[in-house]
Amino acid sequence: MIPAISTSGLGRRYRDQLGLEGVDLTVAPGTVTGLLGRNGAGKTTLLRIVAGLEFPTAGSVRVFGEPPTENDAVLRRIVFVREDQTYPDIQVRHAIAAASWFYSNWDGALAGQLLSEFGLPPRRPIRKLSRGMRSAVGLVIGLASRAELTLFDEPYAGLDVVARRLFYDRLLADVAEHPRTVVLSTHLVDEVAGLLEHLVVLERGRVVLDAPSEDVRGTAATVSGPAVAVEEFVAGRAVWRRQHLGSRASITFSGRLDADDTARAHALRLALEPLSLQQLLVLAAGRDGEEKVSA
Numbered sequence: 096m097i098p099a100i101s102t103s104g105l106g107r108r109y110r111d112q113l114g115l116e117g118v119d120l121t122v123a124p125g126t127v128t129g130l131l132g133r134n135g136a137g138k139t140t141l142l143r144i145v146a147g148l149e150f151p152t153a154g155s156v157r158v159f160g161e162p163p164t165e166n167d168a169v170l171r172r173i174v175f176v177r178e179d180q181t182y183p184d185i186q187v188r189h190a191i192a193a194a195s196w197f198y199s200n201w202d203g204a205l206a207g208q209l210l211s212e213f214g215l216p217p218r219r220p221i222r223k224l225s226r227g228m229r230s231a232v233g234l235v236i237g238l239a240s241r242a243e244l245t246l247f248d249e250p251y252a253g254l255d256v257v258a259r260r261l262f263y264d265r266l267l268a269d270v271a272e273h274p275r276t277v278v279l280s281t282h283l284v285d286e287v288a289g290l291l292e293h294l295v296v297l298e299r300g301r302v303v304l305d306a307p308s309e310d311v312r313g314t315a316a317t318v319s320g321p322a323v324a325v326e327e328f329v330a331g332r333a334v335w336r337r338q339h340l341g342s343r344a345s346i347t348f349s350g351r352l353d354a355d356d357t358a359r360a361h362a363l364r365l366a367l368e369p370l371s372l373q374q375l376l377v378l379a380a381g382r383d384g385e386e387k388v389s390a
């Protein structure tokens with residue numbers, strides 16, 4: 096099967112900045128991948144190269160087996176929704192019409208439904224929309240285009256939590272009905288965790304994690320309670336973080352939990368909580384060169 100995206104030794108160097116380095120990635124068709132990483136990690140650079148908007152300075156990129164740059168056949172299969180999306184001075188309905196001409200899988204009924212759900216007046220000039228509403232125009236285009244490769248780069252600047260929830264729900268439902276490849280770059284990891292089948296984490300331009308989200312979830316937990324019992328519980332485990340407060344302790348450790356662990360924590364009257372994806376990534380990012388989150 097031809098991957099939706101494949102990169103080999105991909106790099107992008109700016110004059111005095113490293114954008115990406117040695118990125119080897121394969122994104123399987125029909126999957127939803129989360130592209131995660133701290134500010135400046137290289138997420139936008141990677142998506143821009145995949146969308147053919149930027150040339151790599153090293154290595155290669157293929158989208159559906161072909162180089163994307165100046166390749167109209169490939170570019171028509173990609174929709175790229177950006178945070179800083181700018182539009183000419185047109186009305187909402189004109190932006191929607193222009194997208195409908197470009198994308199062969201465009202679904203006009205879905206676009207109409209989403210415009211109304213996001214509260215977007217079709218005749219309002221885009222420059223008169225609020226920031227969140229402008230983001231919503233991008234989301235409508237990103238969803239209704241049903242492009243085989245759908246790239247969302249932090250697409251919800253200014254969107255409130257209700258509108259974001261609506262986006263996640265519609266994305267999940269539509270992708271289930273019309274499978275396609277989605278890459279979503281985001282900082283709101285826990286909000287989208289349920290959507291993501293695969294995770295790619297970038298750090299300073301390099302891939303530090305590339306794994307199915309199922310393999311990452313539940314790989315660390317925090318146990319809290321009386322310090323003596325907590326220490327007894329984590330004996331022999333890889334401890335990531337230790338916090339003591341008086342006679343109580345809270346310790347985060349790596350490793351999956353099984354039924355015996357849960358029973359033991361219960362018997363010792365300890366609270367045992369798996370780390371959320373976001374907590375895992377934050378902790379891993381703060382561990383500078385120590386053991387990374389491993390799948």
Ligand SMILES: Nc1ncnc2c1ncn2[C@@H]1O[C@H](COP(=O)(O)OP(=O)(O)OP(=O)(O)O)[C@@H](O)[C@H]1O
Nearest residue numbers: 109112113114132133134135136137138139140141
């Ligand atoms: N046009 C450019 N000229 C110089 N450096 C650039 C340029 N574009 C990106 N960079 C640098 O490349 C690195 C990666 O930037 P990129 O925008 O890809 O990060 P990001 O992961 O998308 O960050 P954020 O989460 O803040 O959007 C940063 O150090 C950035 O300063």
